Amino acid sequence: MSSVSKWGNLAQYDWSVMSPEFIILGVATLLSLLDLFMNKKADRRILAWIGFLGIIVAGYFVVRNTGQNVVSILNDMYRVDGFANAFKLLFLSGVAFVFLISLTYIDESKNIRYSGEYYYLILTALLGAMLMASSSDLITLFVGLELLSISSYILVGTRKQHIHSNESAFKYVISGGIASAITLYGMSFIYGLTGSTNLYVIAERLSSVFYDGFDFLVYFSFFLMFVGFAFKISVVPYHMWAPDVYQGAPTPIAAFLSVVSKAAGFAIVLRVFLISFGSLVSFDMETGQQGSVLVNTLSVYIAIVAAASMIIGNTLAMRQVNIKRMMAYSGIAQAGYLLVPFATLTVLMFEQTMFYLVAYLFANMGAFAIIMLVNRDQKTEDLKSFAGLYHRAPWMAIAMTFFLLSLAGLPITAGFFGKFYIFMSAIVHSSYWLAGIMLATSVVSYYYYFGVIRQMYMRPGKTEAPLKVPASIGLVVLIALVGTVAAGIMPDPVMQYIHHKFPLQQMFQPGGQ
Amino acid sequence: MATVYMNNYLIVAIFLFLGILLPVGALTLARFLRPSNPTEEKRKTYESGVEPVGSSWVQFNVKYYIFALLFVVFDVETVFLYPWAVAYDSLGLFALVEMVIFIVLLVIGLIYAWKKKVLEWN
Amino acid sequence: MSIPVTSYLLVALILFCIGLYGALTKRNAVIVLLSIELMLNAVNINLVAFAKYGMFPNISGQIFSLFTITVAAAEAAVGLAILISLYRNRNTVQVDEMDLMKR
Numbered sequence: 001m002s003s004v005s006k007w008g009n010l011a012q013y014d015w016s017v018m019s020p021e022f023i024i025l026g027v028a029t030l031l032s033l034l035d036l037f038m039n040k041k042a043d044r045r046i047l048a049w050i051g052f053l054g055i056i057v058a059g060y061f062v063v064r065n066t067g068q069n070v071v072s073i074l075n076d077m078y079r080v081d082g083f084a085n086a087f088k089l090l091f092l093s094g095v096a097f098v099f100l101i102s103l104t105y106i107d108e109s110k111n112i113r114y115s116g117e118y119y120y121l122i123l124t125a126l127l128g129a130m131l132m133a134s135s136s137d138l139i140t141l142f143v144g145l146e147l148l149s150i151s152s153y154i155l156v157g158t159r160k161q162h163i164h165s166n167e168s169a170f171k172y173v174i175s176g177g178i179a180s181a182i183t184l185y186g187m188s189f190i191y192g193l194t195g196s197t198n199l200y201v202i203a204e205r206l207s208s209v210f211y212d213g214f215d216f217l218v219y220f221s222f223f224l225m226f227v228g229f230a231f232k233i234s235v236v237p238y239h240m241w242a243p244d245v246y247q248g249a250p251t252p253i254a255a256f257l258s259v260v261s262k263a264a265g266f267a268i269v270l271r272v273f274l275i276s277f278g279s280l281v282s283f284d285m286e287t288g289q290q291g292s293v294l295v296n297t298l299s300v301y302i303a304i305v306a307a308a309s310m311i312i313g314n315t316l317a318m319r320q321v322n323i324k325r326m327m328a329y330s331g332i333a334q335a336g337y338l339l340v341p342f343a344t345l346t347v348l349m350f351e352q353t354m355f356y357l358v359a360y361l362f363a364n365m366g367a368f369a370i371i372m373l374v375n376r377d378q379k380t381e382d383l384k385s386f387a388g389l390y391h392r393a394p395w396m397a398i399a400m401t402f403f404l405l406s407l408a409g410l411p412i413t414a415g416f417f418g419k420f421y422i423f424m425s426a427i428v429h430s431s432y433w434l435a436g437i438m439l440a441t442s443v444v445s446y447y448y449y450f451g452v453i454r455q456m457y458m459r460p461g462k463t464e465a466p467l468k469v470p471a472s473i474g475l476v477v478l479i480a481l482v483g484t485v486a487a488g489i490m491p492d493p494v495m496q497y498i499h500h501k502f503p504l505q506q507m508f509q510p511g512g513q
Numbered sequence: 514m515a516t517v518y519m520n521n522y523l524i525v526a527i528f529l530f531l532g533i534l535l536p537v538g539a540l541t542l543a544r545f546l547r548p549s550n551p552t553e554e555k556r557k558t559y560e561s562g563v564e565p566v567g568s569s570w571v572q573f574n575v576k577y578y579i580f581a582l583l584f585v586v587f588d589v590e591t592v593f594l595y596p597w598a599v600a601y602d603s604l605g606l607f608a609l610v611e612m613v614i615f616i617v618l619l620v621i622g623l624i625y626a627w628k629k630k631v632l633e634w635n
Numbered sequence: 636m637s638i639p640v641t642s643y644l645l646v647a648l649i650l651f652c653i654g655l656y657g658a659l660t661k662r663n664a665v666i667v668l669l670s671i672e673l674m675l676n677a678v679n680i681n682l683v684a685f686a687k688y689g690m691f692p693n694i695s696g697q698i699f700s701l702f703t704i705t706v707a708a709a710e711a712a713v714g715l716a717i718l719i720s721l722y723r724n725r726n727t728v729q730v731d732e733m734d735l736m737k738r
Contacts, residue, residue, distance in 0.1 A: 008603075008605015036628040139695070143706065146710070149710075153717065154713060157717050162724075167721060167725070170664065170717050171733065177714065180706075181654070181655075185677065185681070188696075192681065192685030193690055194691065195691020585708045
């Protein structure tokens with residue numbers, strides 16, 4: 001017997017491409033053991049730094065994987081392609097920001113009693129998100145989704161003594177449980193129709209099934225899966241959990257949910273629907289013409305979902321007095337904007353989505369860092385806690401202004417070009433009604449974003465004392481500010497970089513054997 | 514073929530019918546035959562047992578729940594050992610290594626429970 | 636020949652609808668969690684039925700249902716743990732009393 005056959009066929013795969021995931025898993029395991037055997041009173045910050053280091057190393061390996069050819073393991077259960085690498089870098093940088101914000105958030109006040117668990121649960125959630133980005137098999141995608149979800153349920157409830165935190169965690173578990181059951185129900189029909197959980201095999205067989213009179217079941221499973229995934233990206237049929245959960249969650253975790261978890265949701269939506277439904281064509285009996293089902297039929301529904309999210313998110317955000325609830329509604333609206341490229345499906349769909357996600361990452365992380373700082377100082381999450389911020393910490397107020405402008409989509413910020421590209425895609429697709437709703441709701445959103453700006457500059461605060469800015473928060477705000485402005489001044493290099501380094505076409509090359 | 518299946522369903526229907534008829538018939542018959550003379554003692558839940566006190570809706574110690582959780586960790590996860598054991602010969606040593614990693618992660622769960630003093634009952 | 640696949644699907648559909656109805660309407664949080672389990676078990680019935688009588692019968696449906704069972708157990712455990720910590724602070728398991736965060 002040769003050595004290969006002794007180790008079995010599994011050993012023939014190139015497992016080294018999985019090193020980012022292995023590192024995150026290893027660091028999470030290490031942290032859990034360290035946390036158990038450390039002195040109970042000892043400072044847990046060292047764990048955060050170990051975790052941070054792990055994220056950086058994992059990021060290095062992801063960068064090393066970019067620009068390579070497609071590598072597929074276990075019949076596409078795990079694959080490395082441009083799509084996966086782009087999303088993984090987004091997740092890793094998002095979680096790095098969350099770690100830096102948490103360093104200040106978890107202090108001596110014992111708001112989170114088990115801070116060791118807090119750190120390694122973020123890492124397991126990150127691991128789930130990374131699996132969601134780089135798998136083409138329904139089973140693995142589902143396991144990744146649930147790893148992310150279950151870790152986030154606990155993270156939302158980590159302030160064990162805090163009633164709001166308990167309540168929001170429970171609401172999150174219930175809505176998440178229902179959502180994953182609905183997703184699975186849809187997946188089970190897809191499996192039944194095609195007999196496979198591999199997305200490429202599904203794509204191959206779905207067309208023939210579609211003609212054999214099962215088109216109703218194909219649509220049915222699409223809608224079930226979409227509703228389930230809508231929970232993760234918090235768009236309209238399944239958005240009502242977001243405000244309550246963001247309000248009760250620790251602020252860094254709210255930032256995590258609004259950026260990393262949402263981006264992971266978009267990763268799974270794009271991966272599943274583009275591969276398995278992308279090649280599905282319908283045949284018109286009367287005209288004899290063939291047309292893509294995704295482009296002709298389903299995109300209309302996605303556009304309606306996007307429009308409804310924009311309208312509901314932006315109008316309800318105006319009524320909020322709690323800043324975290326306001327950010328939650330704003331996040332619902334942003335998810336609506338992010339669905340527009342998927343509904344219009346132009347050639348630059350992936351680049352537009354990625355650019356918007358990057359802009360959203362910087363703006364939201366920066367904003368949440370400042371929100372955390374101000375709320376902790378004022379001991380309230382009210383919008384009024386921002387009153388007079390300009391006189392207390394001028395740089396923070398200016399940075400916050402940029403983040404809010406970026407979220408609102410005004411010039412010299414990344415958010416402007418993010419919205420601009422998306423707007424153009426709607427025009428190119430000649431969905432003028434969608435473009436119109438985008439414009440109108442953006443104008444509505446100025447109202448509440450400028451409400452915060454008004455508080456910072458024009459309202460007198462309760463105190464004039466300078467706000468002390470810890471180094472880690474300063475770093476987050478600085479990086480986010482540089483990113484927001486740089487991508488806002490030079491959007492083209494960013495788009496080019498995404499286009500060349502993370503080619504979307506790789507996603508459609510099956511790597512199975 | 515189809516008639517055979519129809520017959521099978523017929524048998525099921527007969528069984529169902531008999532299954533409902535017999536207990537209902539027996540109880541109804543007994544009702545007419547027996548004398549009816551309820552007293553206070555006879556109405557109790559356990560005629561000659563311990564007096565029932567309070568509501569049957571009592572709270573259980575939360576410890577039971579934690580033991581149930583441990584059960585989940587070590588019982589449900591074993592499900593994955595069976596398919597691996599069945600296909601052991603064809604999977605090779607690499608799968609053995611993977612399974613060892615899997616079990617090590619489960620053992621970490623046990624260590625967690627042990628350090629959190631879940632295994633002690635007091 | 637045997638019982639057609641549609642009967643399994645019908646059972647699963649009924650179970651799923653009961654679960655969804657329970658999850659959306661019941662007041663007791665434990666029953667809500669149980670209803671979610673019903674929905675997940677409906678999925679398991681679907682998967683196992685398709686693994687035997689689907690368009691392309693094969694084993695992966697059963698494997699999928701193993702993962703579903705495991706994940707459902709983990710989710711229920713976490714849900715109950717969160718419910719207990721909520722109960723310690725609030726002293727209630729009624730879902731309609733969890734309304735501290737309206738606006």
